[in-house]
Each structure stands twice: as C-alpha cells, then as structure tokens.
Amino acid sequence: MIRLMTKSKEMLIAIWITLLLLSFLYFSPSFEGASEKLEKVSEIMKLVIVRHEPEIVTIKVKVLRADMGISANFTGNETNYELKPVKGAFIVIGRHTPIITPHIIRIPRSCGFTGNDGIAILRVPKGNTTLMIAENARYHESSDFWKTSITVDENKTFIVKIFLYRLKPMKIIVYGNPFKLKTPITLSFNLPTVGRYYVGYPSIFYYDIWRNLRFYRGDLNSSIILRNPVQAYNMTRMSYSTEYPGGTPIDESLEVDGPTAYVIPTVSYLPVERIILEEEAS
Incomplete structure (x- = not known):
C-alpha cells in the first residue's frame, strides 16, 4: 500500500x-x-522519469557442510561424508560486503543468518546479483566471504555445499633459536587432486621449551595456551580471495611465539574447502 x-x-x-x-x-x-x-x-x-522499483521476491539460501576430517592423502572425490546444516552463517545478497569498524558500520539491506536447519529466507530484488556467504559471522572482511554470481527468481532455493578438508603437513621445518622470541616455521601441503579449493589460515599445535601446549593460527597476533588440542580443532578461518586447482603444492611460512620445541604433525593442519552451488525450485 x-x-x-x-x-x-x-x-x-x-x-x-x-x-x-x-x-x-x-x-x-x-x-x-x-x-x-x-x-x-x-x-x-x-x-522526468518515474523511478522504477525492482520486483522483490522471496528466496532461500541453504548452507551445508561436510567435515572430511584430517589427512595428508585426500583425493577430493571421497564419497564417505555427511552434509550437516551450518547455523549462523551470514548471507548477503548484493555487491557490497558489510563494513564494521570503530567509526563506520554499513550492513547490506538484503542479508540474514542461517538457522538451525542451515536455511536463511530473504526478500531480495529479482535479477542478476551476487551471493556472499561468511560461514563464521565473527569474521567479516572481504576475504571471509565466499562469492558467486546468481540469478534471483521467485521461490528459488540456493544450496551451498561446503566440503572442509584439514590437510596434514607433508613436511615441517622449524628454524629453532633459543635466543629469539619468535620461531620461524615452514609447512608444506598438497591440495587434493580432484576439484578446486579455497585455502584458509594454517593451524599449528606445538610445545614450547617449557612444555606448554600452544595453538597458533596464521591470522592471530599471538598463540594460545591449551590443555588439549580438541579445544582448538574447530577454530578454522578460511580465505576466499583465491581458488586453487587440485594438486597444487602449498607452502606456508609463519612465526610462532617463543622458542619452539616440537610441532605436532598429527593435529596441525591447513584448512581447505571445495564449494558446490546447486539451485532448485522451492
């Protein structure tokens, strides 16, 4: 009216x-x-042109994720997995990601969060646009959003299937020096051979010379002392700025806090994701 x-x-x-x-x-x-x-x-x-309002339609975005576990020998065509709904994923329809700083807050008009069923229901303009998804709403930089072009129509459902692989390092080099406050580490990984992948920040579990179990992720300012590696197993953060072909070797170099005694190869990993978009009528 x-x-x-x-x-x-x-x-x-x-x-x-x-x-x-x-x-x-x-x-x-x-x-x-x-x-x-x-x-x-x-x-x-x-x-003298009367402004034309775009037609607004209702769509659904469903986000599912399969945790493929941790291994150094993924092929990318594994069939033993379970897709589960992703709760709290941040969905944006449009060309602009949110901007949240101490001085500026800009939230896109067409956005929402997935519920327990992994579904977000949105009212958005009909036509060609961009679908953006941040699996973890705490991270809202541009590289935290997976982006793809879509065509919006009435009663359409977009199903996003995420396959998360935790890659064990093929090789670890620790440049130990007891007189330095930081320890350089280089880790080598191989992407699964089939498909294309986004690469996240490496997650490193290690013991310092005082036998403290520590966790460090590539984007953190400092490491975290843990009692058990399980505490940080799901603390992954992806970067969707670049998509790599399967089989690509990846070398990650970083510096961790304090003199390092031992990097734990069985639980340290590089998170990578393969993402598939499907469409269906609601």
Whole structure:
C-alpha cells in the first residue's frame, strides 16, 4: 500500500511538471522562438522519469557442510561424508560486503543468518546479483566471504555445499633459536587432486621449551595456551580471495611465539574447502 502511494505521488509530480512546462510554452507573452521552447520542453521531459522499483521476491539460501576430517592423502572425490546444516552463517545478497569498524558500520539491506536447519529466507530484488556467504559471522572482511554470481527468481532455493578438508603437513621445518622470541616455521601441503579449493589460515599445535601446549593460527597476533588440542580443532578461518586447482603444492611460512620445541604433525593442519552451488525450485 505504501509503495503504491509512493508511485502515485511520483506520477502526480511528473504530471504537474509537464503541465507547468506546457503553460510556459503556450501562455508566454511572445511566441517568438516557440519551436526552440518546444525543443527545450522535450529535453526536460526526457529527465522526468518515474523511478522504477525492482520486483522483490522471496528466496532461500541453504548452507551445508561436510567435515572430511584430517589427512595428508585426500583425493577430493571421497564419497564417505555427511552434509550437516551450518547455523549462523551470514548471507548477503548484493555487491557490497558489510563494513564494521570503530567509526563506520554499513550492513547490506538484503542479508540474514542461517538457522538451525542451515536455511536463511530473504526478500531480495529479482535479477542478476551476487551471493556472499561468511560461514563464521565473527569474521567479516572481504576475504571471509565466499562469492558467486546468481540469478534471483521467485521461490528459488540456493544450496551451498561446503566440503572442509584439514590437510596434514607433508613436511615441517622449524628454524629453532633459543635466543629469539619468535620461531620461524615452514609447512608444506598438497591440495587434493580432484576439484578446486579455497585455502584458509594454517593451524599449528606445538610445545614450547617449557612444555606448554600452544595453538597458533596464521591470522592471530599471538598463540594460545591449551590443555588439549580438541579445544582448538574447530577454530578454522578460511580465505576466499583465491581458488586453487587440485594438486597444487602449498607452502606456508609463519612465526610462532617463543622458542619452539616440537610441532605436532598429527593435529596441525591447513584448512581447505571445495564449494558446490546447486539451485532448485522451492
């Protein structure tokens, strides 16, 4: 009802401007240059355009994830997995990601979070646009959003299937020095051979020289002391800035806090994801 009233108001304004221009043309004291006036009226009329509101439709976005475990020998075509709903994924429809800083907060109009069933129901403009998904809403930089082009239509469901692989390192090099506050480490990984993959931040579990079990992730400022590696097993963070072909070797170099005694190869890993988008009628 409100939208209809807005359109009617815009139409009345356009008609009023048209009548005003015509009265200026025909009731002018002098008809000299009438053709020029008519031409001016025609040019101005081209600018009197009633704004067209895009059609708004309802869609569903369903996010599912399969945790493929941890291994150094994934092929990418494993068939033993279970897709589970992802709760709390941040869904954005449009071209702009959120901006959240101490001074600026910009939240896109067409956005929402997935529920327990992994589904977000959104009202969005019909047509070609961009679907963006952040699996963990705590991270909202541009690289935290997986992005793809979609065509929005009424009652469409977009199903996003995420396959998470934790890759064990093929090789670990620790550049130990007891007199330095940081220990450089290089880890080598091989992506699964089949498919294309996004690469996240490496997660390292290690003991320092005081036998403290520590966890460090590539984007953190410092390491965390743990009692058990299970505490940080699910603390993954992805980066969707680059997609790599299967079989690509990946070397990660980083520095961890304190003199390092031992990096645990069985639980340290590089998270990578293969993502598949499917569409169906709701």
